Amino acid sequence: MRNIKHFLPVLVAVFILLISTAAPSQAIATDLLLTGVVDGPLTGGIPKAVELYVVNDIPDLSIYGLGSANNGGGTDGEEFTFPADAANAGQFLYVATETVEFSNFFGFAPNYTDSAVSVNGDDALELFQNGSVIDTFGDINLSGTGQPWDYMDGWAYRVSSTEADGAIFNLANWSFSGINALDNETSNATAANPFPVGTFAPLAGDAAPGIASTNPTNGAVGVPVDATITLTFSEAVTVSGSWFAIDCDTSGLHTAVPSNGPTSYTLDPDTNFAHGESCTVTIFATQVSDNDTDDPPDTMTADVSFSFTTASLSLTSVVINEYLADPADDLPGDANGDGTRDSSDDEFVEIVNVSGTDLDVSGWTLSDAVQVRHTFPADSVIPAGCTAVIFGGGVPTGGFGGALVQTASTGALGLNNTGDTLLLEDSAASTLAVEYGSEAGNDQSLTRDPDITGDFVRHSLAVASSGALFSPGTLLDGSPFAGCVSGPTVTIMEIQGEAHISAYNGQEVETSGVVTVGGNNVFYLQDPIGDGNEATSDAIFVFTGSSPTVAVGDALAITATVAEFYPGGFGSGNLSTTELTNATITVTSSGNALPAPVVLGVNGRIPPNTIIDDDSTGDANSTPTFDPQNDGLDFYESVEGMLVQVNDALVVGGTGFGEIVVVSDLGTNATGQSARGGLVISATDFNPERIMIDDALVPDEPDASVGDTFTAPIVGVMDYSFGNFKILNFDPLPPLNSSFTTESTSLASNSTALTVATFNVENLSPNDSQDKFDALANQIVNNLNAPVILSLEEIQDNSGAANDGVTDASETYGLLIAAIQVAGGPVYEYRDIAPQDLMDGGAPGGNIRVGFLFQPALVTFVDRAGGDAVSGVTAVLGTDGVELSTSPGRIDPTNTAWDDSRKPLAGEFIFNGQKVIVIANHFNSKGGDNPLFGRIQPPVLASEVQRLAQATVVNSFVQEILALDANANIIVMGDLNDFQFSAPVHTLAGSELHNLIDTLPPTEQYTYQYEGNLQVLDHILVSDNLFNNLFAEVDVVHGNAEHDTDLRVTDHDPVVAMFNFDSSAYVINDDGCYMVALEGSPFDGPASVVAVGDPGYFGIRFSVGRWGYAQGFGYDACYEIHGTNRSEFITGGLADDTIFGYGGHDYLMGLFGNDNFTGGSGADWFLGGPGWDEVLDFQPGVDFCLSVESGCKWHVKHKS
Template identity: 25%
Template sequence: MRIKPLVSLLAAAFAAPAVLASASGVVISQVYGGGGNANATYSRDFIELFNAGTTPVTIGGWSVQYASAAGTSWTNKTVIPAGVVLQPGRYYLIAEASGGAAGVALPTPDIDVTSGAINMSGASGKVALVTNGTTLPAVAAPTGVEDILSYGSSTPVEGSPTPALAATTAALRNAAGCTDTNANSADFTVGPVSPRNGATPANLCGGGNVNQPIIPSCPDQAAVSGAASSFVVSATDSDSRVNAASVVGALPAGVTLGSFVGASADGVAATQQINVDNTLAAGNYNLGLKWDNDEAQTASCTFKLSVSGVVKIPAIQGSGAKSGMDGTTVTTGGVVTKLINNGFYLQDPDGDGDPATSDGIFVFTSTAPTVAVGDKVNVSAKVQEYSVSSSAASQANPLTELSSVTNVTVVSTGNPLPLPVEVSLASLASQSDMERYEGMLVHITDPLTVNQTNFVGSWGQLTVSAGGRTLNPTNVLRPGPAALAMQAANLARSVVLDDSSATKFPNPTPYLWQDGTVRAGDTVDGVTGVVDFGPSTDSATGPLAYKIHPTAAPVFARPIARPLAPPAVGGNVRVASSNVLNFFTTFTNGSAVPGGGACPSAGCRGADNQAEFDRQRTKILAALSGLNADVVGLMEIQNSGNFAVQNLVDGLNAMMGVNTYAAVPLPPSTGTDAIRVAMIYKPAKLGLMGASMSDDNAINNRPTYAQGFVAPNGEKFAVVVNHLKSKGSCGTGANGDTGDLQGCWNLQRKQQAQRLLDWLPTVTATAGTDRVIMLGDFNSYAKEDPIDLLTSAGIVDLVSMFDPADYSYVFDASAGRLDHGLGTAAIAAKVTGATSWHINADEPEWIDYNTEDKAAGNDWYQPNQFRASDHDPMLIGLNLVKTVYGTNGNDTLVGTDGDDVFEGGLGRDTMTGKGGKNQFVYRTGSDGLDTVTDFKPGQDTLVFTELLKSVHITSADPLATGHVTCTNQADGALIGYDPDGSAGAATSRPMVKLKAVLCSAVNAASFKF
């Protein structure tokens, strides 16, 4: 034994004497019962033992037992494993139960009790050290124990108890464990928690020196047959240096000693590496080592090496959602079918013949894999169930993969890939049916339709489905079991095409056509790839979907062309709504357009800078000019008076002509939200009727906005623009997400819908008409409660009259209508068409005006109307004409400056249309010989529909067949009809003379047949 330095000897000379009431010298040195409690220092309760004597004590088979403060039951106990020897001056830490999640982990305990752990009181209790494992008698103050501690208000046993403990204090035996007078209150001090374990430096009581032994650490090890591996064992001596390790007996063939690293100082671990090559057969092997130090001491250890054999992939996967081998290290093999940037897919080429078990698996390498597609490899790794998101669904259905890879051996290269398994999504009963193909190479046999493109730029993902597009269930069904069943069916027939980059904002963006887009509604006939599982959106709690990593680039078709022009809705007045995607003239970087004012960056929601603003404005102007509506309700425009609105008006007038559009005057209130609703209109087409109105009732966070209009012919109507509470950022109670697919804030939207009904009389009174259109973003799908409330009260869903399958928004890969055109019964009778212009919802978000995250050469923005917003604009046609009726005599009929319909009837009538687009209706051959004094070819029309039916003329082109005739006369063109056309002998019967018009100006566009 080496002589200790002088300072150590002096310290030992003044060390506290050991007053050994314990017969063996082993005592309870520290107790802590606050583990895991609120504000706890440590996360576990513990009992600490200490050998205050001068000789080693075998404490294996001893026990620590606990009773409550006044309790008599000692059944809460921990028995120390056999063979444990506690050296003099050494501590032994026993980790017990936890009262919660607070506190940090203990230093490595010498025994970690995970089953039947003692849950001690954090304030008062009794702990006994017993020299056997027998439960103490049921008494409050037992005798015959090796040591006992009472703390807090406990029954006294060894003198008075210590003071009560807390979450941050423990009972610590004085002199670092050396004091034992059989009086707890004198022997212990309550102070900060300070757990000590077997690795803590020795504290020899009484000043003596003991030659400490070598302590080996040789835990059992595991390896996998066919995979080379290595591991390290160690030994320490607190007062010496371990300097050698040698084999006890013989090592099995395939196991060798590797490098040895001796201790660099007293108490520092020496390590011995042991190598296992890939020839070692499966089985259990006992290994032994002898350790030496520089004081001629030795110590030995034995441990078990368990070698497992190759496990086939189907056995790893199993037939359930989770592998029964989770956490197990295995060796498996197969053919590499697909590489991604942080791993590869491996498939057993033979499989097990069981359709319920997958033959493929993902191998997570964390970095780019070094294997190639077609390589046959053996992999040694740990089976892991990886939850791809924080959602409950993900936790219940994790992805089985191999991680913590220790070895990849390439057996051969250039192997053929396993034949893809054919899968029909349309035939799957539920989404979980895809679990059996997880990690496998499959071929989806169904024609697939693109449902969602939002994440093609951000994550390289497209959602597709079999059986056509998926519709939002509550757009076609009332919320309830049927809608939930439809959602499940949607998920079952959908998959996500993943570009395999596992990279945000992949460059180049995958799946785009040469025209710079891929649209919802595009199709692809079958896809081949490997099956993965993960989020279908960029939300950690959003819906999950099975994914396909294509092994060949999908080839898309576009059965529905990009709509360059809005759909025809008829009528002589067109009303539209358009979401302008947070159009702000102040930017998030603090700057603004000239005169645009300023707002704090948190209040600016649109463009970040002038460049983005210019791009955004160009797209919005293209969309609004394309709509070419007479009234447009705007949503998501900056609440800055009419400044942002006027900016758009100025842009439209620069494109379409001076004074084409004007902003409807500001209403009394626009609310306090950063965005508002607004309106623009064509002053040459419509006049304002009454003052602008707004409903700033507290339920409307964005006040509803209304204005009456009048056409030149005197026809009146009113428009109410709405933007109801969104579905995000949940409230509480009935405004939380109740799981019925209506999302958050449904109650408030219902209250807003009711308020709209209550406010309608104000609108009709101010506008002077009961013809009212209610449009905008209701944030409710067509069958949800707010819309149902309105339609149940007699409000008409105008869009459903013409296009029940219409949609304006795509969310979670399902299309639905959040943007509505509703109306009173009086206006519904005047509607000629209503639908959405699909220029936004089907397009990728990636092609919008934003510039961030778009690398050079990967910016697909175009200065057109597509993806001007995330909502599609909606268009309604109105037939607001003045009907001018004649009598059975010869009438002189004069129209208005607007659009008129003339029903002259019998007699020779003289009709003057004046302004607008006029229609002259003829129903029978008896409708006299009339004169139109100011017929405008290309603008006015002769309506012969009923006339031709009455005389049985069915020609598709009556002008070409001579069934409708035109003869030039001195004062104009004479129009008539010939029952048998130019091929017959009958003569034409004159119907109407068009004054000052030549037949050369009359064509099929001048008629309605």
């Protein structure tokens, strides 16, 4: 059974030159030629392969390529290009569709694999050199089934001493196995009739000249009547006398003037051909001789003939009015309106029905010079006087003047902007042809001027076009053709509707409004009154494709097509912008007052502050619920294109990429606001109240940082791009008030206090300025108090982003270490493992990695050899407990979880006699996730899959360590590129680790700012022993993430943690109870100073029992607790405790045991609980007691 790869086109021609009737092609001397083709017998018809022979040394094979012609469907061009390898004379090359079965069948592997050689026994092959055919097997225009060259389930092999056949197959140069010769064979070696691998022997001596290619090609149809003829020979030749003849069946013999040569000759006939006739060109062998001295042979061995058919002009019911060929990807505008500029999809041909009646074009075809590109489907009717537009592909979006709009049925129009032929053919084989040349290569359409009757000109040069580059479906001025039906008259609010997608999408409409803002090729139009419905926008975006001729304040009557434009294309996940395109505009008045801007905030419309979208489960466009009162996505859609105003704007996202993110009214209605003014995300709140200000209309926004405030209102138009709604201000932004500062931590190391930090230094390399190294050093020394151990992320190699094979980063580390010492810091050393080149992601060539800096004066790094880029570290039991097999060592670096991503680095340290294992991480980025304000809701987190896998690998390694020592000190830190509440971070922590970030107040939990959202990407997680027993403390040192992009040293805030390794750090009084003083207590005696927690656990500020248990003291410990002069809620433990309240109104709870209370000044409440409890300073009428056995005089009498 044959697999039919392509549908066999039906080509109408006067005759086709077949190999059985044509003169043999001329042998061509080439350095590479086809010598064999095999259609194998194994399952799936494999191996499928081609053998080639190298005649002379070839230094660069990339000038050669292969293509298959399937089932007589004509050339598909060069489908496989050889790589830039060298090949030696006498070498055989093998190209197969796959490796495994080829190797099994032949006993050796192919040199190359590609689907281009996926041929059956009836398929032809072409060998290309520099884009031209130099050798052919089979007839590309004829299926081989039943032909002498059929090799189904068999093979064909070139006869020795023959040479390449050029573009015309020579059957005599090949031998054949016969069909089914390899059926049921399992290997070539045991086959009864094996493929003769590598047996071809080349011709010794010179080859005769021959024809390598012709234009028109043999069998070409629709050739223009004024065409020239190009003949390309296999080598330089000399022609003499009457060396060619051109004979046509209607117009007869044609003389022509030859030009160019000596390899390629152009024949320009003295008179045009007739329409619809067949012509044959013959080249006479004896009149063509080669120019070399290696004779014989000298002349061609035989005459060569080929034929073509000229275009017919019998099709008069339509006119090809406009076409766009192969435009540049960055061509201004988007011809098919689908949001993506694509040089293939945006090609189009416009066809006008001039027949005077509706015209059914079903079954008609549109071709280029190569093949049929589009077949009109059933029920394709062009109304009288209207037009059809055929685009190359994509999703045409818009009305296109009411035209019949289709896309090429073959997936592309394939138009060549340096010259091609458009051929329209009806069901009766009547044709209409348009030939063009390089004039189509100016990145705009060619159009008739005037429409229908004029000659073709560049579109922008037509007076009525107003400089536009194309007008598919409409007249030059953008108005519809007379026969195309215009749309209804509607308001802008009706166009917008209560939805993301207009109910009028794709329709032509008439509407009106006032121009509020203008741009390069757009403007915004707003209804001056509106409809009073807050769910429908009063404005719309108008795309003109060129500089608009309207001014702000103009009132317009406009006829246009409603479209939905997707920035970045539909596949980007962005929402669409409702717009008007192909507009015909009438200015009805000028100088009109603009509508008042809608205030976003107090005394206006207050944006939702928690929910972005909770109604969708996929595509938000298809969600029937539209809820601007509660959903941020719908709220901003309801003011799309309108003038808006933000009062008392507070910056929540610093300047970057021309954008500043703000909230209105100094954050009055914002949630999750940090002490420094920013908005912190949570698992259920990604802050829809934030609004982005974009400088698209007024460049050079000021340097703003989080917490800055604008001194006057900001007014602009609501736009959408790159996954965000944005206000485009049309006046310079007002001045800023700024008081931005960089924090410093109070956590400091000493001989018993270990401090560690994670710090993403943002692609640090020697190519950075010394200022950056100095600024990083200053933060490490003066803001982080020189942590004993640092995990650094995004260290680049010594050559930075230069892709030169360098992976070593010693210079990068050295510059940073030196800068730290200059800044007054201690001596650091570093450890890392250089990655394999280009294997760890990041900027190509940068080879970013994680690494350690550490102070050798305070901590010892345990160097244990054996670690490298591909070897995984393991946990083992050593002489003094658990240890790393290599230090430093990478964790499972060949696991697919780390593909194109940074591998984690484990290091073993000794601090104050105790072993600490530190794991530095930089998980893969969040690139590829859907935007928060995107079309897909809830957003799909495509990147999370890899981070989950990475978290699983690291957690498994932690379990490996703890299985050998449950009390091991493990620190896992770094840039995890995910949030503290995310699945990857929870997976990393498991039940084995504690995330210190979780101990901070919620509004302090952030290390990074993205699009105005403060969030945690950088974490420090620790094992039970460090968390419970060593006074673990953590601090995020803010000052980078919130800063203006141009002013900050890196985009991440560092995180610092401290652990107390002093076994004598706990103070015990004479009664054997632990002495504890809350941070800020006036008590000045010896005690363990502890931080006061957030009153989240039933309002309790400090529970000594919970704290003591976390230190490993158990439930039986007793405590002496000293409060502060603030109001406190303090609880004791399960034993006998002494609690001092000091100043403030305190609530002191003893819980179990015999407890003593001293409330101090202020009105205090005492709750004793079970046991004998006593208050030592009760104030009657001020204090209150409950369940206290001694010291209280009740001031509330109980009724008997």
